[in-house]
């Protein structure tokens with residue numbers, strides 16, 4: 001099919017009529033399909049079911065003799081620290097194993113910074129003017145946290161090598177109100193891009209006017225590869241230490257999309273100084289995390305090799321879904337000059353760009369046809385996509401047939417709306 005721009009008025013009208021026919025057919029099918037959130041599908045959850053039973057009345061003590069049923073150990077049982085230190089490429093004294101949600105840990109650190117300041121400058125954020133760098137398109141919940149705390153957000157483009165580092169260097173060098181930045185460094189939400197070593201090193205070393213600038217490095221998709229050659233990501237904590245900025249970064253991750261979302265284990269890696277700063281807050285906040293769930297994960301996965309083996313099974317379930325979306329988009333849209341999309345080698349999302357000023361109308365039309373998509377704009381701060389073109393596709397939750405149908409509907413909507 002030719003580029004839409006080269007079509008005559010008559011060709012366009014003919015095409016529009018045939019798309020209208022397909023739209024009417026979809027309407028008649030009364031579809032109810034949902035591609036909104038990046039949740040694992042039930043078959044992904046099923047393969048973890050042994051997690052539900054591997055701790056019982058005979059298995060609740062850790063190897064080190066800790067009774068996980070009782071209070072205590074603020075920063076996680078030793079065995080979980082060992083497992084997840086390996087997972088995060090950090091030392092055991094640079095890791096805190098927390099509760100069931102890394103997002104919760106991120107929010108909590110913002111709250112701590114707001115009320116008590118950082119480990120480097122105890123001036124609370126609430127008394128300072130503050131801005132945050134937000135790679136776009138990005139993860140909506142990160143932006144919600146900034147909005148919640150009244151932090152002005154600055155859009156920086158996410159490129160296939162990571163966030164636009166030249167722009168970031170320029171911004172943070174000159175503006176002392178920029179107190180930090182978000183980044184999903186690996187198989188990013190929603191583009192699937194992974195930061196290059198050069199970008200990691202420049203983020204670690206760049207001069208910042210704000211003396212306690214913090215990078216919130218959300219490695220949520222650390223082991224979520226879809227092929228046999230996982231993306232390599234340079235360790236930002238190591239790079240920061242090498243560059244003389246050891247306290248610059250908090251690295252987050254969780255097993256939400258490894259085991260059970262909401263029933264997994266979250267963790268963070270940071271300098272010893274930042275861990276100590278955080279533990280002081282934890283002491284005031286809780287008497288201890290859910291150690292039983294930590295033990296469950298330790299028994300079930302055993303070690304990093306166990307996690308990777310499990311993720312290979314996950315990839316076998318998910319990869320065909322990503323392939324199906326890509327193939328349908330290619331079949332319906334390639335060569336027409338009306339959309340482009342990423343082809344991630346991992347993670348949970350595909351990022352699609354329509355022509356400018358079309359995304360909202362595409363999502364609305366798909367909704368009318370019974371296909372729910374993440375609202376257009378959600379991948380940008382303040383829910384405002386300046387070009388109104390980005391749509392996040394989440395292929396994991398629907399079954400393969402539903403996913404194929406939903407993608408087909410989406411592709412028809414894109415074509416229909418692109419014709420004006």
Ligand SMILES: Cc1ncc(COP(=O)(O)O)c(C=O)c1O
Nearest residue numbers: 101102103139184189220254256
């Ligand atoms: C980039 C990113 N970070 C964090 C989360 C949430 O993680 P958790 O379940 O550990 O709070 C998600 C979930 O979609 C995500 O995409």
